[in-house]
Amino acid sequence: MLIVAIGVVVGFPLLSALALQYLTSAHCIVFIGILPMATAIFGIIRGGERPRPIFWVFSIIGSLLVVGYAVAQGLTASPVGDILMLGAVVLCGLGYAEGAKLTKILGGWQVISWALALSFPIMLPLSFIYMPASFEGISVGAWVSLMYVSMFSMFIGFIFWYKGLAQGGTATVGQLQLLQPFLGLALASWLLHEKVSIAMLAVTFGVILCVAGTKRFAK
Structure with missing residues (x-):
């Protein structure tokens, strides 16, 4: 449970x-394309799952598309940000796999x-450490977003997600995360007015094809 x-x-x-x-959020969203690979790997290590070899071909291609995009954008532009996102993805994949195992x-x-x-004893002091000096400049939309993340992303969504991983297999169901960049890029453009490049869309389309392949040859 501590791992989760x-x-x-x-x-x-x-x-x-x-x-x-x-x-930018768009750059981070594309990085999430690595998460299905991390989830599948930890699904094997922690859950003993054994997908077919062709499954890994599509999964690796999808991950390479994302990594290739990040490299093409120039890692020297913000190596700290890319390292932080890579660490986040690895820890998340481990937490997904372990959570699916415990859900059974x-x-x-x-x-x-x-x-x-x-997590409460850890998150409480971190909340004070990273608390802004003033709350006056925080918009209503930001508060609503915080409440949404707290209730749905961090609690309600996980109830269904872990149930799906436990029933359908961590490696297989985890590949659905390859669809997250497509939805995330659309939201980044719509809500945050960030520029979504042709390269981002091409990478997203590629990983969608890969998730279709992983679902087809999962077993």
């Missing part, structure tokens, strides 16, 4: 939030509830 807490409650949210200080025993809502409870 470190991976999905502390590690990924904290490191990805720090990375956003150096990178305890249940989805029990796993994430305990993970949140165990």
Whole structure:
């Protein structure tokens, strides 16, 4: 349970939030394309799953597309941000795999509830450390976003996610995360008015084809 807490409650949210200080959300979103690979690898290590070899071909291609995009953008532009995102993805993949394993025993809502409870002693002091000097400049939209992340991204969503991973297999169901960049880029453009380049769209389309391949040859 401690692994789940470190991976999905502390590690990924904290490191990805720090990375956003150096990178645009669109750049970070494309980085999420590596997460299915990390989840699949830890699914094998922690859950003993054994996908077919062709599954790995599509999974590796999808991850290489994302890594290649990051390199093409120039890692020297913000090496700190890219390192933070890489660490976030690795910890998240571990937390997903371990959570799926425990869900088979305890249940989805029990796993994430305990993970949140165990993380409280760590997250409370971090909240004060990174607390802004003043709350006056924070918009209503930012507060609403914080509440959404707290309720849905960090709790309700995990109940269904861990249940799906436990029933369908961590490696297989985890490949659906390759669709996240497509949705994330659309939201980044719509809500944050960030520029979404042709290269970003091309990489996203490529990983969508890869997730289709992994689903086809999962077993």
